[in-house]
Amino acid sequence: MASVHLHELTKWYGKRRGIEDVTLDIADQEFMTIFGPAGAGKTTTLNLIAGIVAPNRGGIRIGGRDVDGLEPADRNVAMVFESYALYPQMTVFQNMAFPLRSPKHRTSARELEERVRRYAKMMKIDHLLQRPIQALSNGQRQRTALGRALVRQPDVFLMDEPLSHLDAKLRHSMRAELKEMRSQLGTTTVYVTHDYLEAMSLGDRIAVINLGRLQQVGTPKEIYFTPASVEVARLFGDPEINVIGARLRSKPDGLAGLQILGENIPIGVPSDVVSLLNGAETVKLGVRPSDIEIAENNGAGNFHGLVYSFEPLGTKSVLTIDASDGSRIRALIDGHRTFEVDRRIQFRIDPRSLVFFETEKEGFLAKSRLNRQEAGDG
Amino acid sequence: MAELTLRNLTKIYNPGTPAAVEQLSLEIRDGEFIALLGPSGCGKSTTLRMVAGLETVTSGEILIGKKTVNQTHPKDRGVGLAFENYALYPPLRVRDNLAFNLKAHGVSGREVEKRVAEIAKYLHIGDLLDLKPAALSSGQKQRVNMARAMIRRPAVLLLDEPLSHLDARLRVQMRTEIKRLHAEQRFTTIIVTHDQLEAMALANRIAVLHDGRLQQFDTPLEVFNHPANEFVAGFLGEPPMNIFEVTMDAGSRLVVPGTDFTLPLNDKLQRLFGSRAGAKFGVRPWGVKVSSTQSGGSVPGTVSVVENLGDETHVGVRYGEILLMASIPVTDRFKPGSKVQLTFNQDDLNLFDATTGDRL
Structure with a gap:
């Protein structure tokens, strides 16, 4: 068990930036997901920790020990790959015991047996030890791969998109299973993914990386509800967050009002939020599609629009709306309603859900107030 | 535009091997948007290729309008094709690739320009019009491909996984645009896809x-809410439907043997x-209500995993080998180890035959 500390870690591949100046503290036993789009620098970061590639600049400490220059085998980290890399004709027991049979470990037969059984039990595969890998389900294979990494008792687990080769449905169940096992691991884990649901579900914290640079580090809640930039906000959520230009207006009652979507709707902004806006007259507003509600009746606070497209997805539907000023926004609505294209509709925006960004630099300014999910405890 | 009928359509590649497509009958109405949905190897692309005339028919009939087209040359069937690797003409700019067939059919220069501009707007390729195919990414090629199929306003439009090469963000945008385009133009359309969300979002009916x-x-909501069998139930919906084996006890209660x-x-x-x-037994995660009372x-259980996903919260309750997933309101709070009670809306429950998988 160990903490991992990355200090100004930089890796160039010729003229192409892998990552630059990544500084990140991962606590002992923490599960850190590294999330970003393809080519962001996620796998480079993982490979640097593993020692598979060497940095141009910066350093890595594992458990307080400087590991720069150490061979991968001497860092006591365990990689879990996308393909699991199990030996298909061997049994679960043989696969799990494999790392302990290397000369480096010199484990006695008795200890080997004891360790394999202990971790097999933890992974709930102790009843499968004599089965060949070929006879296992995908979930059981995942457990075996994790079990095999565990028997080595590494300081750090490194996982590179272990679920990405599964089809979408299986990924959902395997993610839940992995999260369930996670509490048993108790080992510091760095987990790379391009799937925001995996990043949110599994991570104690998420490091968002793009174009080789760290964009934000925080708990899933912090990143979802207080994204550091429009860019980060857009990476989390499907359909992605709506970003709407807005003008701030003073109102007689002292509240600031927002002029958005070509309409003068009295969405009040509390003064403590206004004070965070640095005197900006215009802002960009982030509004999640699930925070837009279709109004049943006429109302003073309603926005007006035309249905551009309607896409049922089962439990939920995506409604794309052309607002009065021509901007196009998406709402995620209840699955039992249907809408015809070009129908006039009215909608409301949940004033509690607004995120304020700078107009030009698109950095985070403020949020309207506590969101629903945050209103509760941890 | 036309209706399209498939009658007992069958394709056997090698005698003695299983049919790639077996006795497929579909009646597709004029202007309807149909999705052929299934995993790889299910026969969906073979079906599309037979309709296009790129594949011979072993037996059965294909009618476009009222006319049997089994023996009709592909180019005379009035179908527009956007296949995954349907080549663009390399020496021609995108604009000319789009215009090529219109000009060949004697459409006036002004009309060609108008249609190119229109389709370019929908498929977000306005700034690609003066590039040559070699300069395009695979996602861009795919959009140009689709534009070229649509611009001819064919009797039947055939789309083979048209969004599969696009990144997630563009895929969602394009899905919306295709849906809009269909609402306006009402091409009779068949899309082949393995993506259930794409099929649900776009199609009037899903096969x-x-x-x-x-x-x-049937319609997307009917297929989603009343799946005909275990396969359909498991194929549609994310997170997937919980499906597991049950028996009935003496008190007419469903039981998962060896669990509570x-x-x-x-x-x-x-x-x-x-x-x-x-x-x-099948129940979607949204059909499970989780409560502490x-x-x-109600069925007792212990929460074994909680996933906070922003807009959604998922809770998993373990019964032996089964991890039963529930989608709950984000305002509800449970922790691993919480003792809970599950309730089910009985109208949302599915029972399937243990052997055939058919819905009971």
Whole structure:
């Protein structure tokens, strides 16, 4: 068990930036997901920790020990790959015991047996030890791969998109299973993914990386509800967050009002939020599609629009709306309603859900107030 | 534009091997948007290629309008094709690739320009019009491909996984645009896809295929809410439907043997279950209500995993080998180890035959 500390870690591949100046503290036993789009620098970061590639600049400490220059085998980290890399004709027991049979470990037969059984039990595969890998389900294979990494008792687990080769449905169940096992691991884990649901579900914290640079580090809640930039906000959520230009207006009652979507709707902004806006007259507003509600009746606070497209997805539907000023926004609505294209509709925006960004630099300014999910405890 | 009818359409590649497509009958109305949905190898692309005329038919009939086209040359069938690797002319700019067939059919220069501009707007390729195909990414090629198929306003538009090469963000945008385009133009359209969300979002009706056979042909919501069998139930929906084996005890309650999952059934479901030894039980994550208080017929359990996903929260309750997933309101709070009671809306429950998988 160990903490991992990355200090100004930089890796160039010729003229192409892998990552630059990544500084990140991962606590002992923490599960850190590294999330970003393809080519962001996620796998480079993982490979640097593993020692598979060497940095141009910066350093890595594992458990307080400087590991720069150490061979991968001497860092006591365990990689879990996308393909699991199990030996298909061997049994679960043989696969799990494999790392302990290397000369480096010199484990006695008795200890080997004891360790394999202990971790097999933890992974709930102790009843499968004599089965060949070929006879296992995908979930059981995942457990075996994790079990095999565990028997080595590494300081750090490194996982590179272990679920990405599964089809979408299986990924959902395997993610839940992995999260369930996670509490048993108790080992510091760095987990790379391009799937925001995996990043949110599994991570104690998420490091968002793009174009080789760290964009934000925080708990899933912090990143979802207080994204550091429009860019980060857009990476989390499907359909992605709506970003709407807005003008701030003073109102007689002292509240600031927002002029958005070509309409003068009295969405009040509390003064403590206004004070965070640095005197900006215009802002960009982030509004999640699930925070837009279709109004049943006429109302003073309603926005007006035309249905551009309607896409049922089962439990939920995506409604794309052309607002009065021509901007196009998406709402995620209840699955039992249907809408015809070009129908006039009215909608409301949940004033509690607004995120304020700078107009030009698109950095985070403020949020309207506590969101629903945050209103509760941890 | 036209209706399209498939009658007992069958394709056998090698005599003695299983049919790639077996006795497929579909009646597609004029202007309708149909999705052929299924995993790889289910026969969906073979079906599309037979309609296009790129594949011979072993037996059965294809009618476009009222006319049998089995023997008609592909170019005379009035179909527009956007296939995954349907080549663009390399020496021509995108603009000319789009215009090529229109000009060949004697459409006036002004009309060609108008249609190019129109389709470019929908498919977000306005700034690509003066590039040559070699300069395009695979996603861009795919959009140009689709534009070229649509611009001719064919009787039937055939789309083979048109969004599969696009990144997630663009895929969602393009899905919306295709849907809009169809709402305006009402091309009779068949899309082949393995992506259930794409099929649900776009199609008026979905034909679910498995091993060359039609499993169900109905509206997205009907297929989603009343799946014809276990395969369809498991193929549609994310997170997937919880499906597991159950038996019935002496008190007419569903039981997962070896666990404390015991669920009293209403009369209708009892009747459907009948005198079977066992069946498969299916419930979508949204059909499970999780509460900390007991109520009539609730099933006790212990939360073993919680996933906070921003807009959604998922809770997993373990019963032996089964991890039963529930989608709950984000305002509800449970932790691993919480003792909970699960309730089920009995109208949301599915029972499938243990052997055939058919809906009871």
